[in-house]
Each structure stands twice: as structure tokens, then as C-alpha cells.
Amino acid sequence: MIIAFWISLFIIIYTFVGYGLVLFVLIKIKRIFTKPQVFILVPDDLPNVTLLIAAYNEEDIITDKVNNTLGLNYPKDKLQIVFITDGSSDRTAERLRNREGITLLHEDTRAGKMAAIKRAIPFINGDITVFTDANTFLNKDAILELVKHYQNNKVGAVAGEKRILVEEKADASSAGEGFYWKYESALKKWDYELYSNVGAAGELFSIRTALYQPVESDTIIDDHMIAMRIAEKGYTIAYEPNAYAMETASANTKEELKRKIRIAAGGIQSILRLKKAANPLYYPVLTFQYISHRVLRWTITPFLLILAFILNGLIALNDGTLLYQMLFAAQILFYLLSLLGLFFESKNIRIKPFFIPYYFCVMNYAVIAGIIRYFKKSQSAAWEKSRRK
Helix, strand or coil: CHHHHHHHHHHHHHHHHHHHHHHHHHHHHHHHHCCCCCCCCCHHHCCCEEEEEECCCCCCCHHHHHHHHHCCCCCHHHEEEEEECCCCCCCHHHHHCCCCCCEEECCCCCCCHHHHHHHHHHHCCCCEEEEEECCCEECCCHHHHHHHHHHCCCEEEEEEEEEEECCCCCCHHHHHHHHHHHHHHHHHHHHHHHCCCCCCCCCEEEEEHHHCCCCCCCCCCHHHHHHHHHHCCCCEEEEEEEEEEEEECECCHHHHHHHHHHHHHHHHHHHHHCCCCCCCCCCHHHHHHHHHHHHHHHCCHHHHHHHHHHHHHHHHHHHCCHHHHHHHHHHHHHHHHHHHHHHHHHCCCCCHHHHHHHHHHHHHHHHHHHHHHHHCCCCCCCCCCCCEC
8 A cells, every 4th residue: 555655646746747847857967968049030941831720719809810910920922811710609710801811611410620621621732721719819029939840850840838826816717827837838838849749729729831740530639639640750849939829718617627528538548549658669768758748647647646545544543653643633734724725716705825726626636537528428529619718
């Protein structure tokens, strides 16, 4: 029982903190022997780019998205803008129709985002395809910052950064999601510096169009799968924090939980399908990063949190050693702080430090719920739109 407890605790700490520390040390060592690549953009040598935006019932924000897109700092003769609005039943398509500089693809049938992307591929004429969501806004130099990495022939995809707009007095969804993405961004920077990112967020990422490989139409997290299939071909996924997509947090924790459960269901689906990424015989460093950064989070670690709590309690009661009693007390305190975060949210009391433990617990509960939903075959590939602030 004691051995099982320490193994569980080690994996938990490694998953959420230890891997980041290992990465930090490895890149410090790498910097001694190699210098970071410097990219110089020559306007005449910029590649043709297609910006592909899938939008579903986004009439309230679509005009702002168009204005943001048309204002991007990239040569207009080298930028194709494609909106695909399949299944939208509001005025999204109507507000895009006849807009200068925009190609609109629309069908009344809704078959999911992956099916929409597949339908759009034949219309793409860019050497680089940039994917972004309709409810996010890009910084002006986002495309320039993404495409510079393609000067490195080993790069097959480039992920941008997701930034959550957090109010000073934020609620649980804003504070927790904002903190999570700041930590994730740091890990992604170090992942790429070591070798490669292990996925991409749909808010902003790009690929070499020629490397696009169709993924199954029932794919739940298409952005991650598209990028990882390219990594499985031996290319790296770069990360560029100066290309970023900004969006508000989920409207509340219930909406964020819905989103996280869907991602978790897609996570276990992707793990079952990305067999080369998990096999160290192909690309050992990628496998190390993939298992450490993704697989552990999306599989055993949330269950180990429960196991470690139960085992720690049993050991503390039976053993009586001060160390185990202190560890158990620390766990109880952490979960009490999480419950306090839940209480504060219900009362609309906004104290950010209490929301981080709460968000951590919500995130891990979502993984368990997502795994159950996936194996019960109750998770649709069609995007479930979350309300945002």
C-alpha cells in the first residue's frame, strides 16, 4: 500500500510540476551546445497563406472577427481568407456573404467541424494553412510570426498562443483558465525548444498545406489530431507565443466543464489513434514529450489523485507516522480550498487564489467524465458551443 501511494504521488507530481522542471533543466543544457535559430522575413519571399475559419452560429461576433481578420498585417495578394459556416442556422452566413476579400463556404447540413474542414480543403490555395476560431481575435502580426518558422524545413506545423482575457476580480472560470493557459504556454515554449510541441489548440495553429492528412470525420479534437499526424511523419510542431489568439473565458465553470469534458473525451480518442506518437521506436524524444505532457494527464493521473488520497488516509490511520499524517492533512487542506472556491463562486465572491485549486479539481474531474463519455459513445464530434463572457 505504501509503495502504491508513493508511485501514485510521484506520477501526480511529475505530471503537473515535475515534467516542467525536467524540461527546464534539459533546455538549459541544450542551450550550452546549440543556439536558437534566428528567422529573417523577406517580404518578397513570404509564402501564400490561407486563413481558414470555421464558424457555427456566431452572428453576434462574426462582423468583429471579419474586421480583425482583414486588419491582419500580411500582404493581401498572398492571403486567402475562407470562412466555412456549415450548419449555422442564424445569420452568420448572411453577414459574411458578399464581403470583399472573403470566400464563404456554406451548407445547411451540420456534420461537425472535421467534416467542414475536409470540405474546405479543395478550395485552399495557400502553401500554408492557418486555422483559427470565429470567437477569437488575432494580433496584427500573428500570421507573420507563424510563417517565419517554415524557413526551417523540419517544421511541419506551428502553434500560436491562446490568451484568456482575465478581469482583475475574476470568477473561477476566468482565473482558473487564465492561470492554466499561462502555465501551458510556458510548457509549450520549452517543448518546442527541446524538440517539438505535442499538439495544437484550434484557436490558432498552422500547417504546411501539402502535409495535411485527413483525419477521421468523428474526430473530437481535430486541431490536436491534424498537428500530431504531421508530427508522426517526422516533422516538428513549432510554438510561437508572439502569434496569439485572444478570447474571453467560459461564461461560468459549468460551461468550462462542458468544454473540458469534450476535450478529455477527444484526448482519450486521440491516444488510441496516435500509435506512432506513443511508440519510442519511431521518435523517442517526441514520445517522451507526448506521454509526459498529454497521455498522463488524459489517462491515469486523475484516477491516481483519488487513489493517493484514499491510500494516504489509510496509511495515516494505520501507520501513525508524522510524514503521512502531514501529507494527508495537506491533501485535505487542498480539497477544502477547492470546496471554498466552489462556495465563493456560488456566492459570486471573487478571490482568485481559491479558484485555482477549484479549477484543478474541475479539470481532473472532466478527464474522468470525458473518458466515461467516450467509452459510452455519448460524445458527438459536432462542436458543442460554450457560452463565453
